[in-house]
Amino acid sequence: MAKTDSTGSTWRYRWAHRQNDRRLRAFHAADEAWRRRDDELRRLRTLAASFHGSAEAGAGLPMELAPGEVVFWTLPAAQLVEARHTAVLPAPELTVEPDPPLLRPRRPEGVRVVDAGLAVLTNRRLLLLGGRGRRDWAYGRMTGLSHDPGAPVTLLQVLDRRRTSGLLLPTGAVADFRFKLTLAFADAIEQRAAVVAQLDELIEEHAAALPARPAVLTPAQARISARIPGGRRTVAAGAALALIVPAMLFESNPPVRPGSELASAAAPASTATPAPPPVAPAVRIDVTTSPKPRRTRATPTAAPSQAAAERRCGAPVNPFGYDFCGGQRIRKPARGVCDWFDCVPGFRSGRGWLVQCRDGTVSLTGGQHNSCAGHQGFRRTFWT
Structure with missing residues (x-):
């Protein structure tokens, strides 16, 4: 036997069940997204605090490390790219991007591939050991850095090279490379603590946005508008039409039926009904449902709900x-x-x-x- 409320209806229980189910599913989706982002922020925070390299990591590389230089990261599937037109890139920043953009594996326009090889990230420079030679970008001479938001390309400018160049990487390695490049640059200018503090601030801000479990709705909270398809939106739209349509009809000229003018001329003068005086189109007319003609009273104020609908x-x-x-x-x-x-x-x-x-x-x-x-x-x- 179906549950009913004091009125003997069951639609209130169905409404409460639908609303609670929808709100709970939305909460679970929001909570899952929040936990994924929280895990990623804490992973980056741990990496930023413990980021270090070793000189032994460069033992098998075809390059010589400078005194005190250590290797942080290597990637064999990197491509060297050059920009066809030189432009001034923004200065390097220590900005952490915890939500990396969705990248497509494509080469943007205005960039050409000139070599391929092994990318190496150290505490002094970024290098590409390619088939045509070595290309390096020293942090001390870096004047510009730009990460393409739609493609896996990073362009760099240094003082000792006129042409703008950079790396094209596989999309799966871009987020890790960009964050580690930020850490390596921050380490070179002794600003590692600034990156860690930025991550701490992001974690604190994210913790304050923890989704709250929604309160359970009861059948007694159901409104009568829930029985109408579309709910409150349908009721509001109907109310707006009820106000707008009469105003539009009033402002428009009434249709004239054929022969109405002849009938008015043929009627006796004693029985002719005088035409009502013209009314300004901005007034409101009180319309009644009485079948008898009734004098209307004009009010010089506009309907507030109509103004709200226009707003x-x-x-x-x-x-x-x-x-x-x-x-x-x-x-x-x-x-x-x-x-x-x-x-x-x-x-x-x-x-x-x-x-x-x-x-x-x-x-x-x-x-x-x-x-x-x-x-x-x-x-x-x-x-x-």
């Missing part, structure tokens, strides 16, 4: 005042935002501001290089 600028109906019209970005949305918007899995683990993706979902990845990844990309920003 949203196409944003979904919500009680938080979030719209697409402009204002301030929303970095900490309200707790019940996913009850009104279609949030992406792992919504609370995002680091950015509130945006809408091209598939209609809502994400908290505004300002990120991979905003709305997996949801057809970024579409527009919510404002408040």
